[in-house]
Amino acid sequence: MKYEAVIGLEIHVQLNAATKLFCDCPNRPGDEPNRNTCPVCLWFPGAFPRLSREALEKAVLACLALNCTIQPVSAFDQKVYYYPDLPKGFQLSQHHKPLARNGWIDIAGENGEPRRLRIHHIHLEEDVAKLVHETEGRTPISLVDFNRAGTPLIEIVSEPDMRSPHEAMEYVKTLRGQLRYTGSAECSMEKGTMRVDANISLRQEGSSGFNTKVEVKNMNSIRNVGDAIAYEIRRQTECLEKGEPIVLHTRLWDPDKRATAPMRGKFSGPCIPDPSVASIVINEEWLNEIRGMLPEMPDRKAARFSGDYGLTPDEAAAMSLERDISDFFEAAAKSGAAPRKAANWIAVHLAPALRDRGAALAETPLSAERFAALLSLLEKEIINPQSAKEVLLQLLATDESPEKIVEKGGYGQVSDAVELDALIDRVIGEHPADVADYRKGNAKVLGFLMGIAMKASKGKANPKLLREILAKRLG
């Protein structure tokens, strides 16, 4: 029998609002434990929750970016359960009346075909505290850090539209891109500001019913999401083939063993309308204000980049994936850089350099103008590509102009034929056997000698000229 996977994702995203959802404490869970707390988020008696306007704005912005319909009235419910990470015996979440419904994300499927994956709803909720279990020492103890308690989250619940690990990964990637664009969330799975839970079930291919699902948690990268789903599909397939029933339960992904294992039975309590937190009533006027804050989204931007700057679809997609990179690309192009060259240099040299440093563009002194100036030096053959790469790295560390860096570092390209002639003389003199080899017809040797000569010029030789002279002299 052939099986088809039915996958739905529940994604928690931490909003990057300045404060917690219901109080004015800083939304900085990583600070010294229990520093960012107050009577509201510690739920002292008599305290009152007060919804943060900024958190609501960012949540609405995120919902709009995911093509959802904002509900005119939404309200908070108490998700009741007792656990030490929950200071009041319930979590404030939106169960009965979520903030937004009916969104979608477009992705490219396994074979490049367009796929529209639907979002069932998005709701606002508060995060819980962090438990630190200290098991060493005579008595094991659990410490509670309330810095995270009450920080604002949205939960994005998809329809069970995904059919493969690839689609799930693409869904997460695209969703992350859209949300980052709005500036309302960081969405880092590694840092835990985006948490993805997957619901997976199998059914006979071609059927349309839904079977018992298994929830998988604890994936800390998009790749892990794909791997965990793939593992779970294999595991469930084996179960079905052995005739074992699938039981509704939750499993944890173990990134070291690369496998899922069942976790303790989760207790799910009731959701009761909260009598104290006011309902959220959103009027069209305010909603339009938020709509106005929505930036040009990646797919639109990619289409425009293709048209305005003559980028290929791949280049346009790469340049529009991240908002800061897209702004940088466009600013560089407007400062006179050749668009395709700029796109190429951003993708091939700049992006990896940023990754190596673990830095965002805004954290470096590099401006689009200086980047364009660098490309112009390259264009005018004042420096060669190898030197340009060196200069780019320095531009990430200082705010000197590229011209100044070239001058100081002596990166200027050597295009003086006499100078290059002398250099090649030396190379030919030092490698008689290779020269003879070439002259016997081994053309490959030219490349080797080019490398030697370029190295001898400390990387500064004009490569075109160097090759010309070398070929002539060997010829």
Added chain:
Amino acid sequence: MELFTHRETDPAAVSGRPGLPLSGRRVVIQPNMSRRGWPCNAGSRALENYTALEDAAIIPRLEKSGAHLAGNSRMSELGFGLSADTTVQALIEKEADIALMTDTMGEARVAAARAGIFGFKPSWGIVSRFGLIGLVPSMECYGVAAADPADISGVMQAISGKDDRDFSMPDGELPDFSQEGKTKTGSRRAGIVKEMLSLLTDKDRGLFRENLKMLGSAGVEVVEVTFPEFELLQTAHQVIAAAEASSSAGKYDGVRYGYRAPGAKNWNDMYLDSRGAAFGTLVKAFLFQGAYFQFENYAAFENACRVRRRLVRSMENLLSELDLLVSPTCRMVRKDAAPSDVRGAYEEFILTLPANLTGQPALQVPGDPAGDCVGLHLTAKRLDDSRLLALGRRLAASRGAK
């Protein structure tokens, strides 16, 4: 039994500010109304040794009106019912002039009726609950008891009004108490709910008829009306209040404050031991009921919410044809309920709890003669608080004139 669990001793605070509406008036509050630095255990071991961190919204408002906060009374656990409550007793013993009492089922009004004074429950939501350690958010409010209805108006003028720390307050205009002394009560019609009468003994009914004469002499016409679902008011109140109480009391886990049982082996035992020892029998029974509706019978809770919405409409419809509903405030004969008998505890408030469920203002007027303790209970339209108090003053004046 001591009247006060805490008394103000600072001489500056004791004198209050002169020349203001409440100057010279001593106000006793309950220990679930946060007064920075005062003990604030809400009558429960769950909040053992707890001291308020901030002032409740009403505190600076009272002080700005010149009132002097006399101290904390003794209260029933988490304000549920009246057992061991000494708040009104402080007025009888002339230790205070005005009492602020949490009113969830009718506590302030019933206590006032028994003492033969005025007791008032405002429309739900017109006083900020910031700093009130409550149990049933959708029904509870600050109730006010005083011998002189003018004092009630004075307190209401001070403490009511918008507060951006309590988002559950309604939008729109709130009652204005400042002109209340001059408010004309106008010609009024009061309805007696027929179904309510069947709850009364002959003796209760006799005393009630006597008290109704006050209304007649104040020019209020009394008619009989019907409220077929009257008995559902109590059931809906009990189901919803228990569920809300269960949630509200969820925070008393011994992790951050209050009583923590020693010696537990793990967090689960710590919860069970701490909560087991923290709550008294009645509150525990009430919380169990709430947890039952939350976890085992959510459908019944949802039903109760639906019924409540219907009862709110019925009550509003009834009051749109009348100006007031009138009943006794409580009954003469009180059965002694077992400590774990929640329904028994409710019996005492059967005539006052409708206003908590459906959100109207209600006033207990002492009977005539004042020795009787069934009182007269007037329920007015939502947000018509000011006119209700004006009528109370008129009744007080006409009685004084006799």
